[in-house]
Amino acid sequence: MSPPGRGSVGAWSVMKRVAILGAGGMGTALAMLFARTARSVHLWARDPDQAREIAASRKNTKHLPDAVLPENVIVTPNACDATGGVDLIVVAIPSAYLRSTLNEQAERIPMGIPMLSVVKGIENETFARPSQIIEATLGPRAVSILSGPSHAEELAKGLPASVVVAGPDADLCVKIRDTLSQETFRVYSNDDAIGVELAGALKNLLGIAAGICDGLEFGDNAKASLLTRGLVEISRFGVAHGARPSTFYGLAGIGDMVTTCFSPFGRNRAVGEKVGRGQALDEVLAGMVNVAEGVPTTRSVYEQSQRLGIEMPITEELHKILFEAKPPRDAVTDLMVRVPKDEAYP
Structure with a gap:
């Protein structure tokens, strides 16, 4: 039976x-x-x-x-x-x-x-x-x-x-x-244990970034672009630490990213949305019952990417928003006016 x-x-x-x-x-x-x-x-x-x-x-x-x-x-x-x-x-x-x-x-x-x-x-x-x-x-x-x-x-x-x-x-x-x-x-x-574990942590950064887009009411085009390039960015980071790029395009990566960035249950997306609407991060976190893992992870990944020289422009701007009081609209503008380049994976 x-x-x-x-x-x-x-x-x-x-x-x-x-x-x-x-x-x-x-x-x-x-x-x-x-x-x-x-x-x-x-x-x-x-x-x-x-x-x-x-x-x-x-x-x-x-x-x-x-x-x-x-x-x-x-x-x-x-x-x-x-x-x-x-x-x-x-x-x-x-x-x-x-x-x-x-x-x-x-x-x-x-x-x-x-x-x-x-x-x-x-x-x-x-x-x-x-x-x-x-x-x-x-x-x-x-x-x-x-x-x-x-x-x-x-x-x-x-x-x-x-x-x-x-x-x-x-x-x-x-x-x-x-x-x-x-x-x-x-x-x-x-x-690919390293890839699965890193993907589960790194997608939370994209959840916060997606929430900021929602809070700024930037629409579907901006959010889709952000997540597509964000997935490339976290995959690049994972590969630098021994992960396979394909893992980031599976359930632990893009699968988890979708739920995190679109679901009303997404704690990290909710944090980003409130920050995008102008609420201070400390105030947002103080009002939460559950932990938004993406906030401390943003700090960790940014510092590690700086040490290793890994290009992560979205993470860099997200770090400035969360920890350096940069206005979210200014961060998005700075991402948009970067020097044009070929699309690359990862």
């Missing part, structure tokens, strides 16, 4: 016990997805009050108020209880808090258990990717990355989505792919 939620898709060997670190929107949505095939899912919430509330109500009212958690999702504020004896640990902690949180919980997380990162961002000080931070804080282990167009709000509703899993351990990627694949959630595998 096929596991719950599989229908006629096929029978695979699935991971039966899964722990998820982070009870935000994505962590909660993934708990619901894994619960369809795994025997038990442990959802770790750092805040004991939040854990008690979710456990009692079966709802994460702060992040996904309309979603109801299945009974086989166990919510706990104790990382040791969450991760003991599991087959897989999923990390769904915002990149800005990833290292400090994992350092704090390191003694409670068993060594050697494989991990899956759904974190999208880059650490400012070190330019470390989330998978590198996981290994640095929790010790050597197999780490895979899941990325692609996957807003938590839609996943929790059971709407169809496709994503990609990548990592150096091909067997682990296949196990994750087969565990998560179901009628409404299709998972592809990819061996």
Whole structure:
């Protein structure tokens, strides 16, 4: 008999016990997805009050108020209880808090258990990717990355989505792919872990830039041009760090970019739209419940591109808007009047 939620898709060997670190929107949505095939899912919430509330109500009212958690999702504020004896640990902690949180919980997380990162961002000080931070804080282990167009709000509703899993351990990627694949959630595998991880972080820059275009009411032509050239720009950056350009034109790149730049759920696009309308960045961020990963990532990518001499004019202007108080209209004008050149990919 096929596991719950599989229908006629096929029978695979699935991971039966899964722990998820982070009870935000994505962590909660993934708990619901894994619960369809795994025997038990442990959802770790750092805040004991939040854990008690979710456990009692079966709802994460702060992040996904309309979603109801299945009974086989166990919510706990104790990382040791969450991760003991599991087959897989999923990390769904915002990149800005990833290292400090994992350092704090390191003694409670068993060594050697494989991990899956759904974190999208880059650490400012070190330019470390989330998978590198996981290994640095929790010790050597197999780490895979899941990325692609996957807003938590839609996943929790059971709407169809496709994503990609990548990592150096091909067997682990296949196990994750087969565990998560179901009628409404299709998972592809990819061996370009660097590209998938960087694409997931870098598309958030384009989300902010797209939102600025919306806030300025520049129309479809301007937004389409921005995203097309922006995709070339982040692909160029990825290639300089060992990624394949083709990855940026797959689910982790252009796929995730589309949802980020057009969806009403896109946090980064929402930040950009408010900035484009003249609101100060600090004020925008202060009013948010969730984290807009693209803001710190813009700083990281800009600084890295300057160090390595990678041409990224859109990122440079975005950095000036967010951190140097440059008026958005002036930034767009400066992009438009650059010296004409041949179109190049990447």
